Amino acid sequence: MSIQTIITWVVVFAVFALTIKPLGTYIVQVFTFQPTFLDRVLGPLENGIFRLVGVDRDSTMSVKTYIMALLLTNMAWALGAYILLRIQGALPFNPQHFPDVNPLLAFNTAASFTTNTNWQAYAGGSTMSYFSQFAVLSYLQFVTPATGGAAAIAFLRMVSGKKIGNFFVDLTLMVTRLLLPLAIIVTLILVGQGVPETLAPYLHLHSIAGQAQTVPRGPIASFEAIEHLGQNGGGFTNANSANPLENPTAFSNIVEVISMGLLPVAFFYAFGVITGHKKTAWTFVGVAAVFFVGMLALIYFPEAAGNPIINALGLHTHANMVGKELRFGLGGTSIFETSTMSFTTGSVASAHDSYLPLSSLSFFLGMFLNMIFGGKGVGLLNLLMFVIITVFLMGLMVGRTPEFLGKKIETKEVTLASIAFLIHPLLILVGSAIAVSSPAGLQGIFNPGPQGLSEIIYGFSSAAANNGSAFAGLGAALPFYELAIGIVVIIGRYGSIVAMLFVGESLLNKRSVPESSGTMRTDTFLFGGILWGAIMILNALTFFPIMALGPIAEHYLMMAHHLF
């Protein structure tokens, strides 16, 4: 392992360690309406928006109204995005004169960007006008993570005994107080590193060797910034962050990695501040961090060792470089991919389909668990879902009433948490099963052998986890996948959010039980270990069989030098 790899990783971890407390505290200050340093600049802007909406900053809703507001607003965005993509040809800022987007692709794209998935069945650089890129897709990359963040804030308010708040206010503050200020800073850093930010048309040039090139330009840096800060992952061009236009240097790579993780990590601490259970929050951070480091190792070491089939040729170096770029180094590439799978961003700095099977296993782990910090706020909700299930299991084992944050966990909460948990494997397994048993689904396979099955499972996992990355050999532009993925992203996104908000409501309405010597503590090393184990066991029971047929089979066949 090179010194550059170690430094890259240390820098990323150090930034998360240094920002988790101040940023987590700041999030709580914003959403409990305490004064912060940005009030003077942003206050009037926000008041303007609140006047348009017709709400007061400190107004509140019922849980049902909050959920309705969230769903209806998201529906309106999806509809608006669909229409704007369909009439792209007639809209301004289209120097390349791209035509209207076709109906099925417009549906898939609108659904995928509204649900924070950002699965792309199209090649951005040759499909979308500048207007569609910034006024539709980049806009959605602001408001959809803001939606997830708002849901998490609503949940946290309820479990700490506060009123749920107003969706429209929370949404606005997510955009103005968290995403916009960070996006401005990140955009400027990226432009400085060489990411274009212009409205001028694509660059036409002839190289000294006589090659004609059309180099895409556009407002790429501002798009990249929010793509990563919001764990969105929709790229401006097809190769996403592997493309030197989106990610030109080792430093821009680190900046994008940090952008993905800042807010999801800070939300874990915000949980501790708002509920007053900071030690529990650190336990959760520990559990997620162990998964994160495990994933990183599981990606780095197999790739460094390389593909035995190729290495039998006796080349000068051995690391697997298929689908990877040189400038990030293997260390930079592997922490980018670990982050994009943990934080459910879905942008990629290399081609996931060309990774070795054990590294692929790590990608799947990120999507199955969906709580290794996860998307901003949404990952926290997924973790808390596992916490409720774990507390319940522990209660069963030792014969005590399960409690969490001083509230009894009873049938209703466990039922809702189980529903939230089960939606995920249901979508992945049933979706994959339909795909592999229909000619329309099988038609999408690119790589033969077990890798082909993995491509399909990856597609549905990515959709259900609202990740958006792909084993991109899969024919995502086929009508079957445009439709199926479009449906899965919607259920995957809103099913668990709604279930968890009802859990929050149910906890809010319960009396607090005073802590006693009989209370099972959730802020100990022991609990962290049990939580980690419960998450692993639940997911292994659910997903091991299908993993055995995909990446695990592929691994042993590769070791035996078997080709397809």
Place this chain on the structure above:
Amino acid sequence: MKWLRSILGVTLGTWLLVGLGYPLVMTGISQVLFPYQANGSPVKLGNRIVASLHVGQYYHQPQYFWGRPSATTPPYNPYASTPSNLGPTNKLLLEHVKSRIKTLQRSIPGLRVSQIPISLVESSGSGLDPDISVQSALIQIPRVSRATGLSRGFLTRLIDQHVSGPQFGVIGRSRINVMELNLAVYKALHPHA
């Protein structure tokens, strides 16, 4: 009706702010602060734009250093960036690697497989990787020297001058921008261009 107003209000308000205001203002600021980078880092030869600094180009003539294999059609097409997506047990992957090794060996007599870095025969993530490793450049000296008449010593010095170390000395890795190296070769051959 109240719903409609709220939803339209919050959408319009945030859209004006981050859908229109943010990208346009950021474009304006970037054009002032970083005009070169913001416009795609164009590289000029005389008055003519010959490259975008970070975007790799296709060189397959004997007088130039070759970059990594590219999976785009045609190779190094920035308009259609894509990886090969070939999986680890796909027989096409092995076939491609073998045929690239053969092509290199045909163009550089005496080149042993054990001298060829894997990155020079495996295709990149974008199809636009601008860089190759130092070793990948060194092994191509005999071919470039024979095709251009430039001495091996001169080309070795040229490569030395064009090695970019890890960024800030500590992140990423040492590499060579193929376009910049070839531009230097071109200038050595056309001193008055």
